[in-house]
Amino acid sequence: MTALTTPNIQLGDYIVIQRQKYTKLQKFGSLDTTATLGKETLELKSLLDHPYGSTFKMCVKETKAGKRGAQRQHTLELCSETELGSTRENLGISSSGADNRDICDNGEAQALKSSDIEQLREACNESSKIIEKLVENSKTFHNRTEYSQEKYLLKKEKKYFEFVQIRQPTIRLMADIFYRQDADKVMGIRVDTLSQIISYSGVCGFGNYLLYESGTNGLLPAAMINAIGADTEGTLVHMHPGNVAQKQALLALKLPFEQQQRCISVNLYSVLREFYQNGTAAVDAVEASPKEEVNEPETDQPDTSTDEQSETTEPSTKKPKLDGETQSNPRTPPRWQLENKRAASLMHAKFDSLVMSAKEHPSSILQALIPLIRPSRPIVIFSTCKELLLETYMELKSTAKVTNLHLTSNWLRMYQILPNRTHPEVNMSGNSGYLLTGYTLQ
Known part of the structure; x- marks a missing residue:
């Protein structure tokens, strides 16, 4: 579809919200409609009149303590595809280990504590910055193989990824x-x-x-x-x-x-x-x-x-x-x-x-x-x-x-x-x- 033929999002439409590989069908019934993705709550009012296929950035509006941990409420801000770069390229990672035989999974590889990570998440909304801090404070990351590093980065991206794409239902x-x-x-x-x-x-x-x-x-x-x-x-x-x-x-x-x-x-x-x-x-x-x-x-x-x-x-x-x-x-x-x-x-x-x-x-x-x-x-x-x-x-x-x-x-x-x-x-x-x-x- 070209930009001229792509329809715009209207009230009453069903939309598909995609965050990486996860997809969810949601009815955009009114400007007060919200969607829930795990612990994240998204306000959808900013989607109105934007074309399907647009990518939006999740901006933290409010954080509340819920039964399943911190519940974060987000507004959506239109962004360009250029902001979705490779995490490995953005962090400038070039070194890797030959194998993982010397890596011990004892839970002490990450110097940051859970409370430090939560504070970091509240302070900066960009996943690349959060992952950069996690990599810097990891004692074993640069000793991992390139394949193991990619798995680590994908796992962290899945947790901290702040972009969603709005797709038309098929x-x-x-x-x-x-x-x-x-x-x-x-x-x-x-x-x-x-x-x-x-x-x-x-x-x-x-x-x-x-x-x-x-x-x-x-x-x-x-x-x-x-x-x-x-x-x-x-x-x-x-x-x-x-x-x-x-x-x-x-x-x-x-x-x-x-x-x-x-x-x-x-x-x-x-x-x-x-x-x-x-x-x-x-x-x-x-x-x-x-x-x-x-x-x-x-x-x-x-x-x-x-x-x-x-x-x-x-x-x-x-x-x-x-x-x-x-x-x-x-x-x-x-x-x-x-x-x-x-x-x-x-x-x-x-x-x-x-x-x-x-x-x-x-x-x-x-x-x-x-x-x-x-x-x-x-x-x-x-x-x-x-x-x-x-x-x-x-x-x-x-x-x-x-x-x-x-x-x-x-x-x-x-x-x-x-x-x-x-x-x-x-x-x-x-x-x-x-x-x-x-x-x-x-």
């Missing part, structure tokens, strides 16, 4: 943030698994696509509507089991209004009733499955499992309560009814692919949704439990509704790529769920 960034913070909130869907789901589903700018997911913080619908793109004819029907769709990731993308309107979020049970209003056999089949497999929502208790809730309130199979708009004007149907009608019309026309990401057993829901998919179209089912997909695999084999069935496991190994020290990362995730894929038959 699918990749949000997938990494959600997975690192709490993988259960996105059903353990890692970014490589997400890319395979999008690839297998064949989502593009033309056609109608059906998605059922039972809680991914809006990551799956956001990824699919993003793959459909802007200024296209594609439409996504997003079915979910709760009263309110999880849309945090979708809202964070800040897509054009017309593109957002092509993602129709509806309650699974109410839209099936709308579709089969002259015969409810398919709905009854879904509802007849065990309670622990299909979590039918309660109208009186909205889904609050996500940080952001949609303004669209949708019903369960029980009689919905009228909202304030409907009470004041009985002739105006609530929004969820209009969305149900839009979705039902697309269901009659049928879809070009089916994607499912279910916490419950996918079998009964799949049997209700497969008739809505055109022949020779892909289906993709994600689950964290292999046994559930094995049972679904055997059921589809026996009914001959889907061909070319494959059950795969996703495994990803991350590597550290550095000069003379390339190796797999010490801490990494293993399995990221299972995918069942196939193509529908006539």
